[in-house]
Each structure stands twice: as C-alpha cells, then as structure tokens.
Amino acid sequence: MNYDFSSLSPTDFERLASDLVGREIGLRLETFPAGPDDAMDGRHVSADGTVVLQAKHYARSGFSKLKSKMSAERASIELLDPKRYILVTSVALTPGNKSALALAIGPALKTPGDILGADDLNALLRKYQDIEVAHQGLWAHSTGVLESVITGAVAKAITQVGSVPPALARLLPPAASVGEETQPASPKAERDVIFLIKSSPVDDEFTLWLAPKLEAEGYRVFADILTLQPGDRWRREINLALQYRAAKVLLISREITLADPHVQEDIDIALEMARELKDGRFIIPLRLGPARKVKGIGDAVAVDFVRGWGDGLTSLLAALQRQKVPRKLDDAIIDPNWETFRRRGAVPLVREPERLRSNWLRIVEAPDVIRFFESSGATDQRFLEKAIAGFAYPSAPLGSGILSFADQAEIDAAFQSVGRFRLKHEIPLLEFIEKGSSKLEVERQVASNLIVTMFKRAWYSFCRARGLVEYEYSNGTGFHASAALAATGQRIPWGRQGERRSSALRNSAKKHIWEYGVTALPSFWPFWHFKLKSRVLFSVDNGTPAGVAIDDKKKLHRLRRSICSGWRNKQWYGRMLAFLELLSPDSAYIRLELSAAQSILLEASPILFSSPVSTALPDVLDPDDEETDLSTLGRPERSEEELEG
Incomplete structure (x- = not known):
C-alpha cells in the first residue's frame, strides 16, 4: 500500500523517518522532543562527523512551500556542518524537484539521493515491514496491515481459555462454548437485548453516544464495537447472539453503512428473525443520512437523527416504550466498555492553559x-x-x-x-x-x-446599510460580503497587537463563487451577547464580479458540503474576523441603532475564554498557509452519489 502520510502528526512523521533512515543506513539516530529543531530532527554523532536527519511533513502544503522553507533554513544547516545531511519529506518528489531542493539546501547536501520523498518512504516501508507495523498511526486505515496484526493477535488468543470477549459471551446461547460445535440454544433464553447493526469505524462515534443513553433508560444494548473488531473470527458468535437474544434491532441507515457486507449479513439474519417472530417492527431504522431502500424494510418508518441526535433519541425511546421492549428501570447498568473504547480515540490533554476564541460578540451597552x-x-x-x-x-x-x-x-x-x-x-x-x-x-x-x-x-438594518448581500436561510437571515465590498480572491486584513493576518471572504472554486457571511443571534444567557453563525453562499461564476445567483437550495447544500468540507477551524475563524473588519474597520465597537437616541453597542472582537488545559493536536499548517491550501480553493469534483451520501 502507498501511504500519503496524512494520518501522521509532525512528531509521528519525524519518528517514522528516523526509524526508516536509521535502518537503511545502519545507524541509530537520536530523536528530540517537539520544539525548535535547529534544522535537525535526528542525529548520529561519531568521531568522523555528524549525520543529521531533518523531516518535513509538508504533504498538504506542497513542494513550493517546502522549497521556500529549505531556502530559509540554509544558514542553519550550514552552521551544523554535518558529515552527511539527509532530508525526508512527505511530499511526492520528481527528479527535478530533488535537484531544486539540492540547490536550496546548499553544500551540506552531498547528493540529491539523500533527499527522500513520499515514494522513497513507501519503498522503505515495503522493505522494512516491521517498521510499518510498529507505527500504528500510519496503518490505522490500512486493511492489509490491520488484518495481519489482528489476525495474528486473535490466532494467539483463540487458544486461550475464555477467548470470547466477555461482552459477547454473556449474550451467547447457554449451550454454546468456545472450540466446540455450537449446540441449539435453550428455548428459555430471554430476548432482552437491543442490537445495533452498524459499520466500523464510520458509525463508532454515534454508537458510543447512543448506547450508554439507552442503557441509562434500563435497556440492554449490544454492538460489535464491544468485541474490539477482531477480524471476522467472531461473526458466527455474533450471529448466534443476534438470533437468540435480540428483542429489537436498530439499523443505522445511511449509504456508507448499508454498503458494508457485514451489515448486509446482519440485516439478512434480522429479517429472517422478524419473520420467525412475526414481528413487523423487529428492525427499527435510524436515519443518519441519505440511504437507498433496503429490501424487506423499505417501507419501515425510520427514526430521524438527521435533524438532531437529541430529537432522534427522544423519538426512539418513545417507540421502544410503545413496543414494550424489555428494560430494567430499577437496575440500569451502563457498560464501562463504552467509555473505555471512547477514550482510546480521545485527544490527550496537556496541563497547559490555552486561550480559546469564541463566536460571541459581547453587548456592552443597551438602553x-x-x-x-x-x-x-x-x-x-x-x-x-x-x-x-x-x-x-x-x-x-x-x-x-x-x-x-x-x-x-x-x-x-x-x-x-x-x-x-x-x-x-x-x-x-x-x-x-x-x-x-x-x-x-x-x-x-x-x-x-x-x-x-x-x-x-437592528442588526439587519446595520448590515443592509453597509451593502451586504442578504439571504434568507431556513433558520435565519444571513448577510454576506458583496462583490462591492470584497473582490473575488481579495484578502481582508484583520488582527491587532502583532497578530496581523488576512482572509478571503469571496473566492472562486469549481466554477462557482463563494461568499462568506454570518447570521447573528441575540442571546441574554449567560450574559448579553450576539452569537455569530458562519454561512457560505454560492453563485455561478460567469466572469462577472457577482456571478449568477443560485435558487436551488439542494444545490447550495451540495456545494457547501463539497467546497467547504476541507476548511479548518483557522479558516472559518479567520473569515469571521475579516467579516467583522468589514463591519467596523476603524472602531472597536459596532453600534446598532434602536432609535435616533438609543442604540446597542457590541464589541467588534469576539470574546476570548481561558481553559486550564489544552490538547495535543498537531498544527500542520502555518496560519497563512490555510488560505493557499488546496482545500480552500475547492477539492476535486465529487460525484452526485458522494455529495448525497
């Protein structure tokens, strides 16, 4: 498998580069913690000189950014005076790219062969497969490596007593045992379990949210996430538990879930059980997105979770109660494994304070x-x-x-x-x-x-007076940067006290012009403020500054999902601050008139909060790189099926 290394943080990429290069050249390279690297991420010191390794995780930034960075670091590299300097990058490189980088780096680089790009790294991974297995962040979504690792672990565990996961063993028919042919279950086995039919890992987040809430209501819940997904070895046992213990089956319904062959297998068993039990409501679909009809339950009314998970849960609990699904209100037990599994994917906390930006504008004066x-x-x-x-x-x-x-x-x-x-x-x-x-x-x-x-x-009057584009959304009125206020591709400067940056409010992507805007929502709790909700409006790019307006709301929705899907928090927040600069360029406040003599005064800068802890999330791109990253300008066209999915 060829990796693009996007799943790795900068630190993880440095460790991978150090392991691969060290193995290839037969030297043990020192590695260093995150922080200023002085043009060095790995080092081997010997009497005849120092071997220096530098890793640049620039897959998203691209070759031009990498070349500029290496030119800027040339002086630092020459100060090191290494016997050998090796550059490793996640950018895919051509021979011409390597020659250009060699010129940028200077005499410290002995040969362009000491520049390793993405293709070179993949070749080394194929050569040293044990290193590939050792870096879990690399192959988390690689089916081949994942199956190899899990199959080996399961093969080792299957010989041990009690190898069936406890969460599953409790649900198996009484006569079933590991290592023996399963005997028919006792007819007295109680049907008291709600089964979730899902796909992994796409449905894990929803499952980890829903299952504990159902258990808190006294229901007993099972989903294959509790087996830790050990390949396909437990499929027979899971099917038996579904056959003999399920009181109801909840089917997560969206296109990507229903395309999973394991989900199809579980649906077939559930349909067979529904006929055997003569329960026309045995399978309850939970709609999380657009999905094709499933044979046998195409006319079943789904519980809608698209509009909101909370509303969907309320409807689901009412349906389970009406259909008299067994539950124990006096003895509700929430399986701790849900929380254990959730924590495995959690972002680690760092005991360092962090300043958090909000989308709230404080009301500082009112009549x-x-x-x-x-x-x-x-x-x-x-x-x-x-x-x-x-x-x-x-x-x-x-x-x-x-x-x-x-x-x-x-x-x-x-x-x-x-x-x-x-x-x-x-x-x-x-x-x-x-x-x-x-x-x-x-x-x-x-x-x-x-x-x-x-x-x-008062907000509407203020925005109209400044020439913003008004658009009526289903849940509020949005105001957008017009062509007269911001040209296509123009960067609007924002920020004070040394944090000067700029962001685009209008640009062209995939033959459309997008315009950033906001909906403002007044609120009086916990203190008086206006909350800004980001909006993006699209028009057809016909060569004119404003383009041709689009009236089709479904098309607008598809464009938002396609073009805006790659925007990160920095981009959204930068656009909001640039938008506020349009509203109040020379003042720290926004004044909304309520009469000739009365007004509301808003702070033009969003409220800042302070958190006692922060998260160890990677920050791959520099702030200004956000505006030139390809995801800002529009990703490759997606099919109608992908956009609807």
Missing part, C-alpha cells in the same frame, strides 16, 4: 428602558403593523399599542397617519427581559422574544 405607547383612539391593526414594519427603527405591535425604544416625538412623526399614541409606560429593560410585565400582561418568555426580535431588526 435602560423600553417604552409602551398606548393608542388614544381607534386604530386599524393591519395599518398599524404595516407602519411598524416600515418604521426606521425596530418596534413591535402590542395589542393596539406600540412597544419601542423611540421617544414621543419620533412616534408622533412616524405614526400620525395611523393614529395618536401617547407614552403609557417606561419599563426597565433588564426587568422586562427577566420578568416580563404585569402592567402589559406580557410573560417573561414573550418579553424576551420581543426584545430578541427587535435586536435582530
């Missing part, structure tokens, strides 16, 4: 009171609502009166054609949001919703 203006005569409610909608400042109809932050003079001027209104109440805004108003007979939640709506309208 003291909200005013209610009472009608002093008969008014037409339709005319009143129309006049409020056309008023320059956010207001709301309340009965036959008006709720607003405006003063008496502004109300008189704006609504004189509708009727006469006089100031009746001035209510402290904080009190109105937290308690409502008994005078106006408005409950707390209604009062809070009214203010949220008025704050949103």
Whole structure:
C-alpha cells in the first residue's frame, strides 16, 4: 500500500523517518522532543562527523512551500556542518524537484539521493515491514496491515481459555462454548437485548453516544464495537447472539453503512428473525443520512437523527416504550466498555492553559428602558403593523399599542397617519427581559422574544446599510460580503497587537463563487451577547464580479458540503474576523441603532475564554498557509452519489 502520510502528526512523521533512515543506513539516530529543531530532527554523532536527519511533513502544503522553507533554513544547516545531511519529506518528489531542493539546501547536501520523498518512504516501508507495523498511526486505515496484526493477535488468543470477549459471551446461547460445535440454544433464553447493526469505524462515534443513553433508560444494548473488531473470527458468535437474544434491532441507515457486507449479513439474519417472530417492527431504522431502500424494510418508518441526535433519541425511546421492549428501570447498568473504547480515540490533554476564541460578540451597552405607547383612539391593526414594519427603527405591535425604544416625538412623526399614541409606560429593560410585565400582561418568555426580535431588526438594518448581500436561510437571515465590498480572491486584513493576518471572504472554486457571511443571534444567557453563525453562499461564476445567483437550495447544500468540507477551524475563524473588519474597520465597537437616541453597542472582537488545559493536536499548517491550501480553493469534483451520501 502507498501511504500519503496524512494520518501522521509532525512528531509521528519525524519518528517514522528516523526509524526508516536509521535502518537503511545502519545507524541509530537520536530523536528530540517537539520544539525548535535547529534544522535537525535526528542525529548520529561519531568521531568522523555528524549525520543529521531533518523531516518535513509538508504533504498538504506542497513542494513550493517546502522549497521556500529549505531556502530559509540554509544558514542553519550550514552552521551544523554535518558529515552527511539527509532530508525526508512527505511530499511526492520528481527528479527535478530533488535537484531544486539540492540547490536550496546548499553544500551540506552531498547528493540529491539523500533527499527522500513520499515514494522513497513507501519503498522503505515495503522493505522494512516491521517498521510499518510498529507505527500504528500510519496503518490505522490500512486493511492489509490491520488484518495481519489482528489476525495474528486473535490466532494467539483463540487458544486461550475464555477467548470470547466477555461482552459477547454473556449474550451467547447457554449451550454454546468456545472450540466446540455450537449446540441449539435453550428455548428459555430471554430476548432482552437491543442490537445495533452498524459499520466500523464510520458509525463508532454515534454508537458510543447512543448506547450508554439507552442503557441509562434500563435497556440492554449490544454492538460489535464491544468485541474490539477482531477480524471476522467472531461473526458466527455474533450471529448466534443476534438470533437468540435480540428483542429489537436498530439499523443505522445511511449509504456508507448499508454498503458494508457485514451489515448486509446482519440485516439478512434480522429479517429472517422478524419473520420467525412475526414481528413487523423487529428492525427499527435510524436515519443518519441519505440511504437507498433496503429490501424487506423499505417501507419501515425510520427514526430521524438527521435533524438532531437529541430529537432522534427522544423519538426512539418513545417507540421502544410503545413496543414494550424489555428494560430494567430499577437496575440500569451502563457498560464501562463504552467509555473505555471512547477514550482510546480521545485527544490527550496537556496541563497547559490555552486561550480559546469564541463566536460571541459581547453587548456592552443597551438602553435602560423600553417604552409602551398606548393608542388614544381607534386604530386599524393591519395599518398599524404595516407602519411598524416600515418604521426606521425596530418596534413591535402590542395589542393596539406600540412597544419601542423611540421617544414621543419620533412616534408622533412616524405614526400620525395611523393614529395618536401617547407614552403609557417606561419599563426597565433588564426587568422586562427577566420578568416580563404585569402592567402589559406580557410573560417573561414573550418579553424576551420581543426584545430578541427587535435586536435582530437592528442588526439587519446595520448590515443592509453597509451593502451586504442578504439571504434568507431556513433558520435565519444571513448577510454576506458583496462583490462591492470584497473582490473575488481579495484578502481582508484583520488582527491587532502583532497578530496581523488576512482572509478571503469571496473566492472562486469549481466554477462557482463563494461568499462568506454570518447570521447573528441575540442571546441574554449567560450574559448579553450576539452569537455569530458562519454561512457560505454560492453563485455561478460567469466572469462577472457577482456571478449568477443560485435558487436551488439542494444545490447550495451540495456545494457547501463539497467546497467547504476541507476548511479548518483557522479558516472559518479567520473569515469571521475579516467579516467583522468589514463591519467596523476603524472602531472597536459596532453600534446598532434602536432609535435616533438609543442604540446597542457590541464589541467588534469576539470574546476570548481561558481553559486550564489544552490538547495535543498537531498544527500542520502555518496560519497563512490555510488560505493557499488546496482545500480552500475547492477539492476535486465529487460525484452526485458522494455529495448525497
């Protein structure tokens, strides 16, 4: 198998390079912890000179970035004055690439043959297969190596007593035993288990989330994840447990899951059991994405987890209760193996504080009171609502009166054609949001919703005045950088106090123009703020600055999944800060007008939080590399089936 080494962190790649090169040249190379490397990741010191190894994990950055980096490090390399300098990189290199790198590195490199690219590393891995097996991060998704390692482990374990995993052994028919032909199960075996039919590893995350929650409700749950996936040796035992103990079968339904042959085998057994038990609801599909119909259960109503896992769980629990699936509420036990398995893939914590960026803009100023203006005569409610909608400042109809932050003079001027209104109440805004108003007979939640709506309208007016592109999404209004504010491919500078960077808000990818934008959501808990939700809008690139708008919402969804799938957190956050620079270039605040004299004041920089610990996640690309990485400009076209999957 040829690896692209993308699964390795920079540190893991350095260790792999050191092991392979050390074996090839017959020397033991010292390795060093993460940190400044002084142009050296591995070293062998002897009386006749020093052999220096440097590893550059630049598969995502590409050859040009690697060449620039090596040119910048030439002086450091020459200071080392090594007897032999060896460069190892995850970039695929041509002979011309190696010659160019040799010129960039200088005289410390004795021969271009001491530059090893991705193809050279794969050749060494084929030569030294024990090193391939020793680096688990490399072959985590390699079926060949994985089967070899697991099959060897299972072959060793199968000769030992009790080799069936305990989580599975408890579910097997009473007469079944390891190493013997399985006898028919006792007819008294209780059907009290919910079986999850899933594919590994794509469904592991959902399974590890769902299973403990079902067990907390008193159900007994089984999924093959508890067997630790030892090849196919346990398929017969799993099938027996499914045949004799399953009360219900939950089938994770999405295209990639249903394509797994083991899933198809389990479905066939479950369909056979459904006929034998005469239970038309024996299999309950859990819809996690688009999927083809499965013969035998094509008309079964699926529990929808697409809209939200929490909502899906609520519907599933109701269905299990209606269908009287056995459970023990008084003796609910959550199998610790779920948590054990989850921790294996967890990101390790580092006891170092970390500053975390948010997408919240703090509200630092707001009006003291909200005013209610009472009608002093008969008014037409339709005319009143129309006049409020056309008023320059956010207001709301309340009965036959008006709720607003405006003063008496502004109300008189704006609504004189509708009727006469006089100031009746001035209510402290904080009190109105937290308690409502008994005078106006408005409950707390209604009062809070009214203010949220008025704050949103103030945001809409602010964005429209700045010429942003408005688009109505199913769950909110988004405003996007227009062609007049940001040209296609233009980088908008952002950041202060030495952190100056830049990000694109509009660019062309795969014959489409994408435009970054946000939806702003006011909130009063745990403190007053606006939460920004990132949006991306697309148009057809026809050579004009704005392109041709796309009305097909399904096509827009497919484009987001395709073009934006490679954007990382740095890119999303950089675009949000660049967007805020468009809104407030010369001020640290954003002012949203509620009337001629009243406004909300937002901090133009998102709130920063501090965490007492951080994570040991690799940071492969430099901040500015995020904007030139291929995933920013659009990955290769995917088929319609992949986009729908």
